[in-house]
Amino acid sequence: xxxxxxxxxxxxxxxxxxxxxxxxxxxxxxxxxxxxxxxxxxxxxxxxxxxxxxxxxxxxxxxxxxxxxxxxxxxxxxxxxxxxxxxxxxxxxxxxxxxxxxxxxxxxxxxxxxxxxxxxxxxxxxxxxxxxxxxxxxxxxxxxxxxxxxxxxxxxxxxxxxxxxxx
Numbered sequence: 469x470x471x472x473x474x475x476x477x478x479x480x481x482x483x484x485x486x487x488x489x490x491x492x493x494x495x496x497x498x499x500x501x502x503x504x505x506x507x508x509x510x511x512x513x514x515x516x517x518x519x520x521x522x523x524x525x526x527x528x529x530x531x532x533x534x535x536x537x538x539x540x541x542x543x544x545x546x547x548x549x550x551x552x553x554x555x556x557x558x559x560x561x562x563x564x565x566x567x568x569x570x571x572x573x574x575x576x577x578x579x580x581x582x583x584x585x586x587x588x589x590x591x592x593x594x595x596x597x598x599x600x601x602x603x604x605x606x607x608x609x610x611x612x613x614x615x616x617x618x619x620x621x622x623x624x625x626x627x628x629x630x631x632x633x634x635x
Contacts, residue, residue, distance in 0.1 A: 509566060510543070510562050511539075517569060527584060528575070531584070531587055531588060534591045534595065535565060535568060538594040538597070538598065539594065542558070542597055542598050543558075544598075547601050547604065554610050556610075557609070560613070561597075564617045564621060575587060590619060593619045594620060597613070
């Protein structure tokens, strides 16, 4: 009798875990699809890029989507919400991301390949920012965000290497 009870409990537990996993997968997929279809540049804030950039395979559309997903990844990091200093730095970063996207829109309209390349360098930097923030202290995180903002504003500026990279 006890053996059957253990088996039933194990099966019920497995079904609960399976249902939770399926719900998580469905919910995550729905949120990703909703963000992909939206015009939000930053989660909750619509951008000014053409709507067709959400699905286009042009260089500028791909750069625009990379900006969107990079800043969304930064926003998902709990460290950028846990501290007021980092939170203010993130707000400045949000404004810099809008300025970068505006430069991308202008470069695309003018067919300026050099500016599109510079925007691409800035997007590379923005994509690497999320990884720099994972284990950073609040002061280091704010400094990393500020360094990224400086690079987004002028991707030709040299970026100082991290202390770990200079060894």
